[in-house]
Amino acid sequence: MSSAVEAVYIFNQNSDCILEHVYRSRPPTARTLLPHYQRYPRPRPSVINLPDLNPPTILFSLIHSNLLFLSTASNDIEPLFVLEFLHRIVDIFEEFIGAPLLANKIESSYDVVAQLLGEMCDAGSVCNTEPNALRDDVDIPGWMNKLLGGVGLPGNAPSSLPAGGLKQQLQLNPSTSGPAIPWRRANVRHTSNELYVDILETLHVTLAPSGRPLAAIANGSIAFTSKISGVPDLLLTLSASGGKLGLEKAIDLPVFHPCVRLARWKERPGELSFVPPDGKFMLAGYEVDLMPSVHDLKSWSNAKLQLPLSIEVAKSLGPIGTEFEVRLTIHNTFPGAASSSLAPPRPGLSSRGSGTSTPVFGASSSSSPMLQDVVVYIPIRDIVRSVIDLRPSRGEAYFTALENVVEWRLSSKAAASPGVATLRCTVVGPLTEDESDDLINGFHSDAGTGDYDENQDAYQSKGSEPSKASTASDPQQESRDERKVTQNAALMPSSASVNFKVKGWLASGIKVDGLVIDTRRSRGLGEGVKPYKGVKYLTVSRKGIETRC
Numbered sequence: 001m002s003s004a005v006e007a008v009y010i011f012n013q014n015s016d017c018i019l020e021h022v023y024r025s026r027p028p029t030a031r032t033l034l035p036h037y038q039r040y041p042r043p044r045p046s047v048i049n050l051p052d053l054n055p056p057t058i059l060f061s062l063i064h065s066n067l068l069f070l071s072t073a074s075n076d077i078e079p080l081f082v083l084e085f086l087h088r089i090v091d092i093f094e095e096f097i098g099a100p101l102l103a104n105k106i107e108s109s110y111d112v113v114a115q116l117l118g119e120m121c122d123a124g125s126v127c128n129t130e131p132n133a134l135r136d137d138v139d140i141p142g143w144m145n146k147l148l149g150g151v152g153l154p155g156n157a158p159s160s161l162p163a164g165g166l167k168q169q170l171q172l173n174p175s176t177s178g179p180a181i182p183w184r185r186a187n188v189r190h191t192s193n194e195l196y197v198d199i200l201e202t203l204h205v206t207l208a209p210s211g212r213p214l215a216a217i218a219n220g221s222i223a224f225t226s227k228i229s230g231v232p233d234l235l236l237t238l239s240a241s242g243g244k245l246g247l248e249k250a251i252d253l254p255v256f257h258p259c260v261r262l263a264r265w266k267e268r269p270g271e272l273s274f275v276p277p278d279g280k281f282m283l284a285g286y287e288v289d290l291m292p293s294v295h296d297l298k299s300w301s302n303a304k305l306q307l308p309l310s311i312e313v314a315k316s317l318g319p320i321g322t323e324f325e326v327r328l329t330i331h332n333t334f335p336g337a338a339s340s341s342l343a344p345p346r347p348g349l350s351s352r353g354s355g356t357s358t359p360v361f362g363a364s365s366s367s368s369p370m371l372q373d374v375v376v377y378i379p380i381r382d383i384v385r386s387v388i389d390l391r392p393s394r395g396e397a398y399f400t401a402l403e404n405v406v407e408w409r410l411s412s413k414a415a416a417s418p419g420v421a422t423l424r425c426t427v428v429g430p431l432t433e434d435e436s437d438d439l440i441n442g443f444h445s446d447a448g449t450g451d452y453d454e455n456q457d458a459y460q461s462k463g464s465e466p467s468k469a470s471t472a473s474d475p476q477q478e479s480r481d482e483r484k485v486t487q488n489a490a491l492m493p494s495s496a497s498v499n500f501k502v503k504g505w506l507a508s509g510i511k512v513d514g515l516v517i518d519t520r521r522s523r524g525l526g527e528g529v530k531p532y533k534g535v536k537y538l539t540v541s542r543k544g545i546e547t548r549c
Helices: 030-038 079-097 103-108 110-120 131-137 143-150 166-172 243-250 262-267 294-298 433-441 474-491
Strands: 007-011 017-022 047-050 057-064 067-073 194-207 213-227 234-239 252-256 271-274 279-289 309-317 323-330 371-379 386-392 396-400 405-410 419-428 443-445 452-454 495-503 511-517 532-548
Touching: 007 030, 017 030, 017 103, 017 110, 030 047, 030 057, 030 067, 057 079, 067 079, 079 103, 079 110, 079 131, 103 110, 110 131, 131 279, 194 511, 234 243, 252 262, 262 271, 271 279, 309 371, 309 474, 309 495, 309 532, 323 371, 323 405, 386 396, 386 405, 396 419, 405 419, 511 532
Parallel strands: 194 532
Antiparallel strands: 007 017, 007 067, 047 057, 057 067, 194 213, 213 279, 234 271, 234 511, 252 279, 309 323, 323 419, 371 405, 371 495, 386 419, 396 405, 443 452, 495 532
């Protein structure tokens, strides 16, 4: 299977092609590809087969910052290879021309963009996607060159070759053929030596109507920031509850940056030995299965998932079943955080800011983890006209008719107290034929409660007393209410999800045990250099905890 990328196209938010870069063959033009891509309904797939083109083409797509990135291949190719290449293009563009990535930035920096695309892929073969290596190959004009070039004057950049030509340049700089470490620039110098570790875990949890977990996964990423002179050789040690076996069980499907020595990880799981690139980069990624064991599932509990909150939905409440209630149980328990505060602080690794790390990494971290940015989303069915009478016990709630969703927001102060918070709402369904006739004949019917008021302007009261038959219709009224409860069941929501974040805690229980510089393998650090080391933990749920009802 060949791995050849034929072309890259970039479209702005108006579907105008702002860049078309061809690597090999004769791929379809941007004007030809866009209609074939847009004929698919949203959300459009990332990989689309176009057999009606000549030759048959596979189209790969990525949307980032309202920009559409497309790439083509006419031969069989690994889809993840091309999609990862598009992600690398986005990361490199943000590194060189700034984030957020905008269409006008790409158009104004076309000279840099063209160099980057040419260096990253040669004749369809991906060859260089490391930012530090690209900085040595791509010429980035400074503001003075741009200013002088705008007025028609030559820039002040020196000649790229010395007086003796290329041969003399190779003698003066033998490393011209490429750096010994492709992901790290040569002669890196920093006035302040710092090393930072940021671990982020994103939760994806699905609960059955009974509360039983159907799936519980945490996707983790370890971002590393290296601002240290020379060529440091580092050893990062991870730990989890249960020791070595617990860490092997916790971390599943790990992926690493090319700088990580895989042999060391296979021999000693939890130890990452590497020479870091300069600046911030993604060191590793992993997946953690949070599902309890089969034995625990027999006596399941949301607390066994080690989540700081849980959510339940009760439907078809009220006299005619037009109300529903969302119960948000806030535990505010963070397994591992409390026990780690009893451990002595480790030298050589400290926290970064208040409340952003567990106290095990420094005695200065006094604040404990806490819930922040809690938002509950309840999708509403399309047949519902409105949601009225929203009654939250904490925070504030509102219904967005344009998106058909109820949002319930709790401030950090409201989410800090453990307990149960409730939200009760009333749905208003579509008008029935009887209700439409009532409106025409002078009656106003409330579809939410089933009650109606007589319009006195349309009917004149003759002072007659109500008939005895109307007062003795309780069994008939109960029968009508039961029918309405059955009818209104179709108006109830089918799920609810919650957003939140917790600083200083990870759902998997993974921790950084230490970060050590191997002075024997390191080069150019200087004597007596003791870099500042910091760590951050962050757990987020972006509608990741969903309960079905």
